[in-house]
Amino acid sequence: MLTEQAPKISVRPEFRSSPSPETKEKVFEMKGIDVLYSGVAAVKDISMDVGRNDVTALIGPSGCGKSTLLRCLNRMNDLIPTAEVRGELLYRGEDLYGPGVDPVQVRKLIGMVFQKPNPFPKSIYDNVAFGPRILGRKQGLDETVEKALRGAALWDEVKDRLEDNAFGLSGGQQQRLCIARCIAVEPDVILMDEPCSALDPISTGKIEDLMIELKDEFSIVIVTHNMQQAARVSDRTAFLMVELDAEDHNRWGRLVEYDATEKIFTNPADKRTEDYVSGKVG
């Protein structure tokens, strides 16, 4: 599935997510994942599953490895020469780091939206059409662009100026454009790394509404520092925390608790989660 020759994953049937990963279909299964940079662990022993059509939030203090873990999920860490991933990471039952797996194909199926909107210095249309063109699509580009922009709740705002430069859009519009660019290649999973941290509350609200709409079609994993955002949009929340070795020389992230978001924010099982989500520790 992950190789060039593999057939494209078909769009999932209608499926409303519910916070019960034990019984529902999994897109990711992580078993004892360690990520190391230059031989030093950044996260250790992460084991968790990500359910299909769920919004899964990764929360935790700075340096706990949320973004590192997120980047493992579409092999973005491959771009860092010193990075090494250990353990088993299955995507729909297949080893994401197995031999023969094409990282480019992985990133097509598992797209990413970054903290800062990063449109290309091109027109709105060309930004969205970029991915499909790279994949060799020539026919039906207009429909693809419109569908992606509609999917990102941006169509009505830009339909009359598709040839304008994307830099002329507001920050919130640029971020939705990046989401449109991501979904234009029909991925299976969307990874979001603090997608609203540079946006005002109105734009944040639009992106959050969008996430809830998009999860009907995609599975979403989001890293956020905003507790209330995790509470508002996610079905399940994973809390990671920084651990230090005895000499305080090395620090790495470890998964403390992973549960239904409602549980995490009303009655977490672990005191460390409680203190973090309550804002009592940084």
Add this chain to the structure above:
Amino acid sequence: MPEGVRVFYQEELERLEASALGGLDMVSTALVRTMEAVESQDVELAQVVVADDDRIDGRYLEVHQSLITLLATQSPVATDLRLISALLHVLKSIERMGDQCVNVCKVIPLTGNHAPADPEMVDLILRMGNHTKALIAQAKRAFEQRDVEMARDLVRRDDAVDELNRECFRLALEIGEDADRREWAMTMLLGARAIERIGDNAVDIGEQVAFVVTGLFREFEDASHPS
């Protein structure tokens, strides 16, 4: 003094809990005065209790508003969220308890200064009052100490109040043929019923203790399906 971050928020939450639970002391005072008014048929003292209920209502409104402000501005979650939710319920129970004292005190003038009181029934009502005062104190202690067992024990103690209420009812049925005495007994039954409800409110507070501690809300006893 809370340590760590969000110190103001934690201090404010502690202050509001103390202020809400302080409402139980106000109710306890109102209940003691109510019992005194019942015992001595003291219409003036009963009027003081009625007038003083404004203080309990004021406490309810003040703490309620402050809790809503904390919800709006501090986005509490987990135990803090459960605590605030529980305090909102507790405040409502306190306000109702104060109203029940008022209900008792309002019927005292109806019986007049020289009511044909039945000493046995008055004694029963005073015992109900004493039991209920102890229930209020125990509910407060259970909340302060987050003691679920102590909270559950409120049910057992409330059963004693319920039994005394039933005895009041039996006495009222057997009060005799004298119309004035029967009217007095019926009026006092209303008072007994009000005190019995205060006991129920104390048990409600106990249920909120269990919610704060466990995260699960369950009625200790289901009135529609008694065990």
